[in-house]
Amino acid sequence: MSTSTKPKVRVMSGNEACAEGALAAGIRFFGGYPITPSSEIAEVLCYRLPAIGGRFIQMEDEIGAMGSIIGASLAGAKSMTATSGPGFSLKQENIGYACMTEVPCVIVNVMRGGPSTGLPTMAAQGDVMQAKWGTHGDHPIITLTPNSVPETYELTVRAFNLSEKYRVPVILLLDEILGHTEEKFVIPESVEIVDRIKPSDPPETYLPYKHTESGVPPMASFGEGYRYHVTGLAHDETGFPTNNPAEIGKLAERLRRKLDDARDDIVDVQRVECDDAEVLVFAYGCTARSANQAVLEARSRGLKAGLLRPRTMWPFPDREIHALAQQVKQIIVPELADGQIAHEVEWAAKGACPVKGFGRIDGQPIRPVQILELIEEASR
Amino acid sequence: MAKKLVNYDSYLRLDKFPLIWCPGCGDGIVLKAILRAVDRMEIDKNDVCMVSGIGCSSRTPGYVDFNTLHTTHGRALAFATGVKMVRPDLHVVLVTGDGDATAIGGNHFIHAARRNIDITVLLYNNWIYGMTGGQASPATPSGDRASTAPFGSIEPNFDIAGLAAAAGASFVARETVAKPASMDKLIEKAMKNKGFSLVELFTPCPTTYGRRNKMANPVDMVEDLKRRSVTVAKAERLGSDLPEDAIVTGVIVEDDTRPEYTDRYAKLIQQLSGAVK
Ligand SMILES: Cc1ncc(C[n+]2csc(CCOP(=O)(O)OP(=O)(O)O)c2C)c(N)n1
Ligand code: SF4
Numbered sequence: 001m002s003t004s005t006k007p008k009v010r011v012m013s014g015n016e017a018c019a020e021g022a023l024a025a026g027i028r029f030f031g032g033y034p035i036t037p038s039s040e041i042a043e044v045l046c047y048r049l050p051a052i053g054g055r056f057i058q059m060e061d062e063i064g065a066m067g068s069i070i071g072a073s074l075a076g077a078k079s080m081t082a083t084s085g086p087g088f089s090l091k092q093e094n095i096g097y098a099c100m101t102e103v104p105c106v107i108v109n110v111m112r113g114g115p116s117t118g119l120p121t122m123a124a125q126g127d128v129m130q131a132k133w134g135t136h137g138d139h140p141i142i143t144l145t146p147n148s149v150p151e152t153y154e155l156t157v158r159a160f161n162l163s164e165k166y167r168v169p170v171i172l173l174l175d176e177i178l179g180h181t182e183e184k185f186v187i188p189e190s191v192e193i194v195d196r197i198k199p200s201d202p203p204e205t206y207l208p209y210k211h212t213e214s215g216v217p218p219m220a221s222f223g224e225g226y227r228y229h230v231t232g233l234a235h236d237e238t239g240f241p242t243n244n245p246a247e248i249g250k251l252a253e254r255l256r257r258k259l260d261d262a263r264d265d266i267v268d269v270q271r272v273e274c275d276d277a278e279v280l281v282f283a284y285g286c287t288a289r290s291a292n293q294a295v296l297e298a299r300s301r302g303l304k305a306g307l308l309r310p311r312t313m314w315p316f317p318d319r320e321i322h323a324l325a326q327q328v329k330q331i332i333v334p335e336l337a338d339g340q341i342a343h344e345v346e347w348a349a350k351g352a353c354p355v356k357g358f359g360r361i362d363g364q365p366i367r368p369v370q371i372l373e374l375i376e377e378a379s380r
Numbered sequence: 381m382a383k384k385l386v387n388y389d390s391y392l393r394l395d396k397f398p399l400i401w402c403p404g405c406g407d408g409i410v411l412k413a414i415l416r417a418v419d420r421m422e423i424d425k426n427d428v429c430m431v432s433g434i435g436c437s438s439r440t441p442g443y444v445d446f447n448t449l450h451t452t453h454g455r456a457l458a459f460a461t462g463v464k465m466v467r468p469d470l471h472v473v474l475v476t477g478d479g480d481a482t483a484i485g486g487n488h489f490i491h492a493a494r495r496n497i498d499i500t501v502l503l504y505n506n507w508i509y510g511m512t513g514g515q516a517s518p519a520t521p522s523g524d525r526a527s528t529a530p531f532g533s534i535e536p537n538f539d540i541a542g543l544a545a546a547a548g549a550s551f552v553a554r555e556t557v558a559k560p561a562s563m564d565k566l567i568e569k570a571m572k573n574k575g576f577s578l579v580e581l582f583t584p585c586p587t588t589y590g591r592r593n594k595m596a597n598p599v600d601m602v603e604d605l606k607r608r609s610v611t612v613a614k615a616e617r618l619g620s621d622l623p624e625d626a627i628v629t630g631v632i633v634e635d636d637t638r639p640e641y642t643d644r645y646a647k648l649i650q651q652l653s654g655a656v657k
Contacts (some may be wrong), residue, residue: 028466029462029465029466031458031461031462050645050648050651050652051653052648052653053649053653055465055466055645057460057461057465059461060487060491061487063455063458064455064457064458064461064487064488064491065458066458067451067452067455067456067457067458067459067461067462067488068458068459068461068462068465069462070451070459070462071431071449071458071459071460071461071462071463071464072462072463072464072465072466074449074459074463074464075429075462075463075467075470076466076467077466079462093452094455094458097451102433199577217622222429222447222449222463222467222470223426223429223467223469223470223632224426224551225426225449226447227425227426227445227446227447227448228447228448229393229441229442229448229449229450230448230449230450230468231442231450232450232451232452240396240442241442247514270578270657
């Protein structure tokens with residue numbers, strides 16, 4: 001399915017593009033709580049949603065906002081919430097609930113400096129590990145990391161599509177720079193839209209947590225005649241709690257398998273000048289913009305630099321990194337965090353080449369020249 | 381009209397029995413009262429969504445054949461708000477405990493009441509955290525013992541119905557499991573109210589509360605509830621002579637003048653559709 005609109009050239013911020021992307025993807029419910037630097041997303045959607053028959057609510061806190069989007073999604077609406085660091089921390093328990101109960105929804109985190117209240121108006125990338133492991137217990141998760149205003153639009157649509165396709169919460173990680181940077185961009189005429197699979201079984205034989213081949217069970221909405229039970233407790237195919245180790249194992253295995261099997265559909269990287277690269281930069285989000293400039297500048301100086309940029313952060317592009325690690329002398333990992341992703345890259349490189357982290361957590365962006373210097377050093 | 385017998389089985393997921401509740405627990409009495417109310421209202425089971433938090437009481441939805449949603453501790457009202465906003469036509473009934481609703485969930489409780497969103501909250505008040513073994517809750521009467529108040533609670537306890545009324549609920553009532561017939565009538569009234577409704581239902585937890593407070597026998601606990609119950613009308617007559625341990629039962633707030641939240645939202649949609657491109 002696709003929606004069609006007239007192509008429009010607009011100048012907008014990443015946050016606005018996120019809201020527009022959500023609308024293009026078919027959002028019908030937003031539950032939020034104000035927090036800098038994410039509030040513009042709510043401010044666009046509270047205005048736009050009622051006009052198209054959708055619903056917006058400002059909840060009493062982020063825990064409530066997260067709960068509300070899960071309830072709304074179970075009632076059949078494509079749902080999203082948006083927040084930043086402290087609010088992202090508060091949402092974690094209910095994000096785990098959405099993982100366990102397989103409720104599609106999108107959680108936007110416009111990252112700011114932390115921990116705690118930290119740096120409300122300054123960019124950071126310190127929540128990447130929280131996006132993966134923020135909620136307790138083992139759980140696979142999808143996280144997308146755009147690096148421009150147009151890409152924020154594109155990946156917001158993709159976040160909805162992946163959440164619907166695989167019945168998982170999807171986290172969209174923006175950062176303060178991206179959220180507030182304004183760029184010119186052509187709103188696409190149409191975008192591809194994916195909707196959750198509805199049951200074809202009659203209610204009497206419907207198994208809401210069926211161990212299907214793809215691992216994704218068809219999903220009925222509440223009030224459609226399929227009276228089923230949803231619980232965050234470990235459950236069997238019927239959705240009811242179980243303490244049977246075999247059933248618990250089957251559930252855990254299916255939750256893992258449904259994303260493992262879909263790995264190549266979900267993992268998404270951009271390669272810039274990687275074919276003959278001798279020095280590789282691995283960067284995402286706002287930092288990838290500096291990295292891109294540094295790589296192009298290095299090339300103009302005759303240095304064989306390349307950029308590997310994950311548009312999907314989780315599942316991690318470990319194979320893509322490992323392949324390039326065999327070819328390059330060094331991988332440089334600049335990030336507005338203290339080595340969070342550098343560690344992952346090192347694990348993925350499996351010793352094939354050295355990995356050099358370059359972290360910055362003082363609220364300032366990493367400048368292209370800083371990355372260029374590291375490329376020059378590594379090329380010597 | 382002859383009184384119709386309720387076929388409880390037609391509402392129950394009998395294959396999920398036995399119930400997890402202890403012998404002597406009052407939660408089953410509340411469950412039956414809910415089913416009598418739904419039956420009397422002749423609501424299609426497909427049109428009921430029962431949402432709960434975490435606790436013994438919150439296990440109720442697992443046993444009933446509705447659309448059922450067992451959420452996280454304290455957050456049921458947030459989930460229910462999402463369901464109700466997307467499907468205002470569904471009867472959203474919420475089952476919660478005193479701890480679930482007024483400790484960890486206190487914020488959602490007062491704000492849902494303030495919005496006057498059309499959700500019927502059935503709060504099983506057993507004065508204790510039953511599921512986790514009898515720790516003190518915000519409803520544990522001052523002086524009573526709990527596993528985390530071994531010398532007697534030194535905290536004042538909430539008047540939960542009063543809290544809901546002050547926050548803006550348009551229907552508030554109280555009853556105890558000692559009067560099952562009155563319970564289902566109040567639940568029916570609450571479900572018929574278009575707005576936020578709270579029915580605070582006192583129910584014994586002999587296992588974790590009674591045992592510690594010289595009332596291990598469930599029958600004694602129900603007798604005690606009966607002894608302490610005073611209707612709203614009688615309480616008014618008694619005035620300052622109302623006994624200190626009285627449980628005032630019946631309808632406390634009934635106000636159909638307050639706008640309901642999803643109604644207001646529907647009006648907003650109506651007003652805007654076509655107006656904004
Ligand atoms: C976030 C979180 N904190 C604590 C718990 C543990 N817990 C489970 S039930 C419960 C208390 C339930 O008490 P109440 O709501 O009064 O219900 P009852 O069991 O008495 O019916 C607690 C503290 C939990 N499940 N989740
Ligand atoms: S612990 Fe108390 S509330 Fe829980 S089932 Fe037993 S008697 Fe009921």
